[in-house]
Amino acid sequence: MIRRRPGWFGVALGAALAVALTFLVLPIVAIFVDAGPGRLLAALDDDASLDALRLSALTTAIALAIIVAVGTPAAYLLATRSFPGRAVVITLVELPLVLPPAVAGIGLLAALGPKGLLGGVLEDAGVELVFQTAGVVVALCFVASPFYLRQAQAAFAALDPRWLEASRTLGASEAATFARVAIPAARPGLVAGLALAWGRALGEFGATLMFAGSLQEVTQTAPLRIYDGFAEDFTGALALSGVLVAVSAAILLAVKLMDATEPLGRAAR
């Protein structure tokens, strides 16, 4: 970069950044400062909060496992094959990225609720989602999977097609090429997508509340506990928020570090 003396434009840019930074960081700082670290830690020692964190860990883990199992081959197909309507399919699977959570919640109710499109089918099959932990997982998958699909598709698309061809010429089957060549080569992108999906799932609130309800140990994840608790126990809600901030920051940092180290790692290979 060329260093030059800042003119008025440079000052304006700096001011804009300062405004943005202050605005974005202030609420996060306030979470930790408002009550102080000691009281925050003490407030975390609460059954409902601990149950909520445990449930959040469990449901996001299950949701991510499902997302990876289904999303990886789906993204591979989208990235490596062309077929009529591909652009439409990509748009459709990315749509939940921009949907308001309340829309996701009401959509899930309309589709999978007892009176929903598939409500009768699910009931006959003995599958219950509303008010169940499984319902939380469904809501998480719905809102978080597009993050993974998008990233995974980009990662597969960025692979050099000659590698895949070479693998096939050497006699590996399509499946073996996918498992042994494509996935390892695309791994950094897949992991980044996974982290983003995790972050989104961890923060999911509206769709869960509308579709799965809110009950301690069953459907009350950490964000729902924060909402339920803030009226009565503001410090407790702050403490739980602090945990989510810390975990989300760790996820983001991990993704950044992976981004930063990857080109070097690739060059060394």
Add this chain to the structure above:
Amino acid sequence: MRVRMRSAVGVVAALAIGLGLASCGDDDDGGGAAGGPLVVSAATSLKGALTDYGETLDPRPRAQFAGSDELAAQIRQGVKPDVFASANTKLPDALHREGLVEQPRVFAGNRLVLAVPTDGGRVRSLDDLDDAGVKLAIGSETVPIGSYTRKVLARLGAARNAAILKNVRSNESNVGGVVGKLTQGAADAGFVYITDVKSASGRLRGIELPARLKPSAAYGVAVVKGAEHRDAAVRYIDALVSGAGQAELREKGFEPAP
């Protein structure tokens, strides 16, 4: 803070005019020295009645509806609506003791009923609530509807109370959540106000509770201290307690203040 904010807005507006751009000033006058409409924070169960009441007023107040406990928490965090209308008297009284609102007044009563979806047949009376597999959605403990519900259940005796609470599948953060879970057929029954059954346009059926169980739900309203539109807030509450507001409340099924 607010003053500085407004002067900043003023500077921007002046610049906009200076540049020959279209400018928009204050939309309406709240009837006081301060700009903007009267701001009302009210319990979810008041939505129908206060919306209709608001439409009779000029300028129309801006009302936001949520669980009374959440609105009280906002006021404790420094949010200043002009009027706070709660589905109980406990929260306005508490805020009054904390010096955050003026003397609260009771303006309406409501009746708790057991509500079931019109097309649902699983629950026909209170006796069915502890049947195996019955799904209940009730208000969470902190919101008035939830605390009234727990009072009713406690009066059924410890054993039945525990058995019924086992069937609770969701603790909703306001009464609207309970209504939604019922009309969607997700829950078989829940406790709501009679006014909610009336405004659900036929999708809910209310089962009256025996008189010995009924908790008295009294609604309290107060002017928030430091309200920007204090005069308008006082007039709003006066008419709510004994004027045009009462007609709208009665229309929606509210009872006179107990």
